[in-house]
Every structure is written in C-alpha cells, then in structure tokens.
Amino acid sequence: MSGAAGSAVSGADERATPPTLLDLSTYLLSRTGKAARGRLAERLAGRGLRLWDMAVLAALADFGPHAQRDLVRRLGVDASDMAKVADHLASAGYVERIRDTADRRRVSVSITEAGRAALAELDAEARAVQDEVLAPLTPEERLTLHELLRRVHGGLPGAP
C-alpha cells in the first residue's frame, strides 16, 4: 500500500474518534449512556427481564403497591405497555396483581418476596456494570459524576 492514492489517514490513529464529536458533551453522554444501557440490558436479558421490568420493581419496592395507572404516570410508559410488563412480571412471580375492591376497575400491583430478591440481584448487576463503565474514574470522581448527572436528570421533562 504505502503512500498510495489520495487517502489520508496516516495509520496510527486509524480508529480514533473525530475530535469534532469528542468535543460534544452531547455525544459523550449519548455514547456512554448507550454503553451503560446496553450492558445492563444484556445482563437483564440473561434473566429474561428488560429495563422496564427493573424500573417497575424499583417503583414498587420504593413506594409500595401501585395501581397500574399510577405506575404508568410515575414511569411515563404507555398504559398498554405497562400491562404487558405487569403481565410478564406476574408470570415470573415477581409481582402480585389483585383487583382493587373499592374500585374494581383497578388492579393493584405489589412486589413479592421473590420480586424483592430479584430486584436486589438486578441492583447488584447494575452496580457491576457501573464499575465496568466508570472504571477510569476514582471513587471521588464517580461521586462527582453521579451528582452532576443527578442534577442534569432532574432538569429533564418528567422529574422535579
């Protein structure tokens, strides 16, 4: 090959990301976020679960039983999709659905012991992913990052 035609690209940094992109926090956020999401999703998939499943379990564990419509509001999912997630979690034995006796249209969803156990494991998985992804940072830096991200997250539509 040698010098060959008009193709530049010296060869050393053949795989380097364009600085134009690296200078964009937007890009970095999107890229690292995707990596985090992807890896977590992969691990959850190993257990037959998806990200929404974990979110629902977390909501139930943190705030107690919800009517499905409340889960919908809290998590911002489509009601129809929520029904499917609830169905899936129920068939896995992680949540229990019972008709609300006061308003029989409603279905109250609550987490089971198995669900709590599963959530604990999912949480561990998430932290493992975190350790992978944030490997280049010191513990203090991770804290800093976490706090900054929390503020950014708080500014997004759908979180006070």
Add this chain to the structure above:
Amino acid sequence: MSGAAGSAVSGADERATPPTLLDLSTYLLSRTGKAARGRLAERLAGRGLRLWDMAVLAALADFGPHAQRDLVRRLGVDASDMAKVADHLASAGYVERIRDTADRRRVSVSITEAGRAALAELDAEARAVQDEVLAPLTPEERLTLHELLRRVHGGLPGAP
C-alpha cells in the same frame, strides 16, 4: 379514596422516580444519554440526516478522505450500513466518492464544501441540545462533566 385497598402512594410524589434507580449512575447515564441522543436525532431528522451521517462528516472533516473501509473501522459501523450512509450523504451532495485509482476496489470518500457547511450547522445544533440538557449546570460544572465523560468514554471498547 381514603385508606381503601392496599394501594399506598401518598399522592404528593406520584411522579417521582424510584430512589433505587436514581442511586444508579448507570441509570442516570442511560437516561440522560438517551435524552441527549433523542433530541439531537430529532434535530438532525429535520434536515433529513441521522446520527451516523454526522459522525461520518465529522470523521471526514477531522481526518481527511477515507476509504469506506477506513470509515467502517474508525466508527465501528457495519460495512453494509456504511455503504448506505455514504450513499445518502453523496446524494445530498455532502460527500464525494471517487474510485481509488491505485486499488479500484476502494472508494475514497471526501467531504465537500456543502458537507463542511452542513457539519458546522449540525455542530451548532448539537451545542444547542447541549445547552438544553445541561441547563441545570454552571459552565464550570459542564466542563467537569465533560472531562469525566471523556475519561469514561476513553475506557469504552473502541477508543484508546
């Protein structure tokens, strides 16, 4: 409603995100990243472009002409998809494709003036999104975040 059935959820924080999730940097990263990605994609779509188009333009602007296979290696896309992106960019007049005379299998892709102009605009869009998403942070904090993300990004597979 009153006490009613098992439904807890006091009512005030009905839309709050579960702390179990908020405590995970993984989650925050994924969430904020998705927001950034989504908004940028939305803006690019307004110009008939996608994220990969921008990445390719950036690579060409930053490193000069590439054979398609080099773009594939640098950006980690599938060769087949790269062909489509190149095709799309060419038909928009943002890149020029010429057969490499030395190795006629190769197609050398280079950015055009129109392409550079477009990239500049895309960059501006990206920065606008950045301002939106990072609104809660001070300029110094944004810098800190950027640096941390850069380090994290550097640790991901595909960037030395």
Add this chain to the structure above:
DNA sequence: AATATTAGTGGGTCGCCACCCACTATAGGG
C-alpha cells in the same frame, strides 16, 4: 336509566438499529 369517563388489555404499526448473507469487482499470491 342513559351517557360519559376511566382502568386495563390485546393487538397491531412504525422507525431505528444492528447484524448477516449473497453477490460483484478487483487485487494478490502461489
């Protein structure tokens, strides 16, 4: 009692993304 509203379900669409395969054209090594 008639009507409107709400909760949950089932079913389907659409766009995106990543991936894979078959195929052509060219190049290079024995």
Add this chain to the structure above:
DNA sequence: CCCTATAGTGGGTGGCGACCCACTAATATT
C-alpha cells in the same frame, strides 16, 4: 492462470421501544 482475500453493495432479518386504536368492565354523572 487459479484461488483466495478484500472492498463495496443490495437486500433482508430480528429485536426493541414508542405509540396508537379498539374493546371490555366498571365507575361516575346527571
């Protein structure tokens, strides 16, 4: 030359996430 490898292309697949609509059951409204 023959055979293998490489560059690019076209076409197609499968998963996923978001969304939307039609429908039932139950509740509120008047």
